[in-house]
Amino acid sequence: MSWLKDVIGTEKAIIAMCHLLPLPGDPYYDKEKGMAYVMEKAREDFLALQEGGVDAVMFSNEFSLPYLTEVKTETVAAMARIIGELKSEIKIPYGVNVLWDAKKSLDLAAATDAKFVREIFTGVYASDFGIWNTNIGETIRHQRRIGAENVKLLFNIVPEAARYLADRDIKDVARSTIFNNRPDALCVSGLTAGSETDSAVLKQVKDVAGETVIFANTGVRLNNVEEQLSIADGAVVGTTFKYDGKFENHVDKARVKEFMDKVKKFRSSKGL
Template sequence: MKFFSLFGRLKSVVIGMVHVKALPTPLSSMKMSEITEEACREAEIYSDAGVQDGLIIENMHDIPYIFSVGPEVTACMTVVCSAVRNQCPFLPLGVQILSSANHQALAVALASLDFIRAEGFVFSHVADEGLLNACAGELLRYRKQIGAEHVHVFTDIKKKHSHALTSDVSIAETARAAEFFLSDGLIITGSATGVQADPQQLKVSESVKIPVLIGSGVTYENVEDYMEANAMIIGSHFKKDGHWPNAVDPQRVKRFMKKVQELRQ
């Protein structure tokens, strides 16, 4: 599987979140050199604390989010991601650009990364930022056009912070639609950042043949419920006091990774 070739395992991969400080957006207050240095510092903390499976870099602090992300954000994310890649030359790295800037994420990933997290892949959603339409056809055509077919596209289904316009379509049906539209893996989340995903939704793996990842709410206390997932993307729990805007807490990461290693055995 492509997933195994990237991460070296098929189950319980742990992907840490690097939340990039605000870029040229309303909350911006740092120089690019400082933003890049902070992202590299977080990546180093993760690595030293035992996260060796992968990292995903995200512009989480660019509040309020918009769909029409400007070239300045793409350029800045490229700088940050390239710096983290230079620091972690062999670690699987991904990127997500909020909100739903999937084409821009692919462009950034083309330079030096391995995967992206894409929102709004199939079916339409009403999100905080407005109406989010499906993008699979355009996104994968773009991936082909720029020669980025090596970049995995992991896709949120029933996306958090939004309401699906197709509430009559089950999560299993949504998963099958994403698989049919060539998703490289499905991401299941809770209703918002840090909110626990329903462990029962992992059963969607019985409906598809592509990887299923958990995209929110995994903690030290509930990680047993998600060990059968192909991967767990973790941000909030790894921060001080479990709150995503805070700094990465090395002790929380170490404690979590120690438990994961024990559960894997």
């Protein structure tokens, strides 16, 4: 039995992404519509996910493109405002993801009582954002300093739009990440948001992960969710819940419900 049952309420859990529009300080922030519009759309998307039946939600600054690896204070402040305003309406577990800054994600989690964070916690990469380095030792010490030690850490070990500088086998990455860093979960991704996670890679990671939870992190859809969940312990789902399954669109509650009905049927068939 993994921590998923205690924290999210079920095994084979579906964490839905609530993608926030560009925020103050972001290049594509709409200054005329302002935060009121960002807040309105965040509420609509969140409620569509919650009412559609997802197990948990993760708030992320998905449209803060192009991403920073050292995120500005105004971004975290805006995200905290949104979650704070929504908090009375949130009935399911939630997490946060401040792209791509592990410490800022933990700061936001501590401030909003989030249950989990997803980040690039380990590794050095050649990426679309330049050379991308991490400092897991300092990050975990920061987590303890701010009182966020109970926040579950979801390690993305196949970063989107990036590749390890060293030529390392994914199984070796999974083994060493688990041994050295004790992650609560490993997330296995495709190349970009919405790109299908390779089932063969997912299985390789699962085979060496032992008791560590494994998430399919991108590209889980209605037509592959059973295959992905037959390997992984859960999935992080964003794009497929949107109108026409397009990344840039808002959430379609009917798509969420159809997907979650299939997931619940799958879980029931497994006695979960």
